[in-house]
Amino acid sequence: MTGLTRRDFEALDRADTLRPFRERFVLPEGVIYLDGNSLGAMPKETAARLQQVAAQEWAEGLVRSWSRAGWIDLPLRIGAKIGRLIGAEADETIVADSTSVNLFKLLAAALPLRPGRKIILSECTNFPTDLYIAEGVAALLGCRLELVEPEALDHALCDDVAIVMLTHVNYRTGRMHDMAGITRRVQAAGALMLWDLCHSAGAVPIDLTGAGADFAVGCGYKYLNGGPGAPSFLYIARRWQDRMILPLTGWLGHAAPFAFEAQFRPAAGVQRALVGTPPILSLAALETGVDLMLEAPMPALRAKSLRQFELLAALMDEALAGCGFDIVTPRDPDRRGSQICLVHQHAWPIAQALIARGVIGDFRAPDILRFGLTPLYLGYAELWDAVAILKDIMAAGAWDRPEHHARAKVT
């Protein structure tokens, strides 16, 4: 028994030092949004910033804005800002392309740094696009992708492993890897370490420098609130930057992009990982999201996220006992990100029934209900209400209606 009432959750909201950040977002009425780990909410400033970029920088400034409005600097400028969220130096991160494309660039460029080694090692529960991209790189470069269970990683670290690619926080379970420990063991085995931070950037404290990581990628549209399909970021530890030949040798990665030289000469530093002309509208929205995130102290965000998880888990344990749910996210705070995931054999229709009642979480095949905790804008009383609605749906059997069983194109 938690002994807690909705009043307790309201009191937590009143005492929440992060509460003012909620007012910085546009959030729809009647919705409890627990899917900010799939698509973050929109900061109020983003709409204004987009209008400024469109009406002033593009329409009035026209092509001059590449210099005057600093468009050409956005990939490095936003990269440096994201660097502060992931424990990188200012010259180790860029924003460019999608996470998938960035994974390709890093994997293909990293393999030659470990000549003779032929294995990309990952875990079978990694996010599919990471595995697909690694599969493609392996096929292209005559290597192979080896997949193991997370517990078997250490055992699989043989002399033939060139690089280990892991997602810091698992998308389906929320389980978080020990970044420093794994990086150390991987490097001790002579391999390189690439972290996918899609579900951890802006969600948990990250210290790539402290962990000694070699490479990282991550996504702008989840906890960074950068907008749908926001460009991705890419991190290369300084020690590797000038030794890497990126496979996608586009003009913005050239040492002198506007000299229009006939041959490719890589730019110094992480800039060489740029490829083509960046999508400015999407970058501008991303920068606004990142700026807002940087205003909030990460320790406070993390503390609120952990507390929200504990309260939500306790409420669920109590309210949903006997309903067939199993919380698969680790209860140990050091081993989880900022989401709570439940297995249920009817996860799909339950997720749809929740959405119909205004509680937006998501479903991950085959049987996972996933709820993201985004302490920048998620309140405590909302947690109470979400569990009350879920309890109601289960008690009334309201999830078991034909309309909730229909499958959507996008899940």
Add this chain to the structure above:
Amino acid sequence: MTGLTRRDFEALDRADTLRPFRERFVLPEGVIYLDGNSLGAMPKETAARLQQVAAQEWAEGLVRSWSRAGWIDLPLRIGAKIGRLIGAEADETIVADSTSVNLFKLLAAALPLRPGRKIILSECTNFPTDLYIAEGVAALLGCRLELVEPEALDHALCDDVAIVMLTHVNYRTGRMHDMAGITRRVQAAGALMLWDLCHSAGAVPIDLTGAGADFAVGCGYKYLNGGPGAPSFLYIARRWQDRMILPLTGWLGHAAPFAFEAQFRPAAGVQRALVGTPPILSLAALETGVDLMLEAPMPALRAKSLRQFELLAALMDEALAGCGFDIVTPRDPDRRGSQICLVHQHAWPIAQALIARGVIGDFRAPDILRFGLTPLYLGYAELWDAVAILKDIMAAGAWDRPEHHARAKVT
């Protein structure tokens, strides 16, 4: 002597059936914009569309908009629309990534279709990023990039050429290739043909199907008015689609992206060339630009572009005689795109002096002044005024001031 006066140009504007399209764009006061071939102007509807996507689809719809607002369909939907501008079937074009990334995908996937052949053939005056990317692909796959003068292309078509990559309209001179003729000769030599349409999509009539082209890429931010860094498009002739293994095997190119299968299975058709999550804000702006372009009949656009070139060339011949300019764009209408390019040994400071007077063209290293003709929004009287200003700058020696010699980061 042209015998023309400004009144004649004003009369041409009044008689111009395309003139109403100019009102559909936001154009700054006091500017004559001759750089729409670098960054197209902003359609008025784009600002409204961006607000709709931000404030309604993203902020209110949140993650549901991937289905409900059709975000997931944008890459194919906009691709089909662009297909109408380039003579493609509706299922042969997608919008994704940057031109550079798309070139990489196509080159790397095309080479295995011609096993044993080891050459990517292009011309030395191609746009640098095309050459850089080809250089990168060649290094990665153990092939080589061979560059020749345009006139030597036929001669270079030996048995070892796997693919020929050419830009339809040259970025520096505006010279246009004979797409159908070259494609026929390339294919007769057993090679594949890839066209870069960056400077021709939306600028000249294109018939990829009629020409029998194999592959194409192009850019959304020039004549398509899709916004700064708008995503690129990629065309694969239907006959090749299911035989190509794209090197960047991201989740959106999977046959069932949301099934989260462990192994990559390419989607049927051109969809397999998708990689990561697309930048929706930038895509929405691009779609607005493409929709507007589709309202205008291409024959009328082409006729106006040709006429504007001829008038501009005649005015320049007359007004700038003895000033050291040389028009390098072919006078033959069948051999040029929609721009006029002049060589001058002081091209850089002249371009800057023009910009200072509100005439925005651009400079291309080492000595080219480039003026884009965008008949959707460019008027005739503006041409008269631009030449008058250029004449004035040359006569007064106003280009030769210190501030015009300073080099910018972006040119």
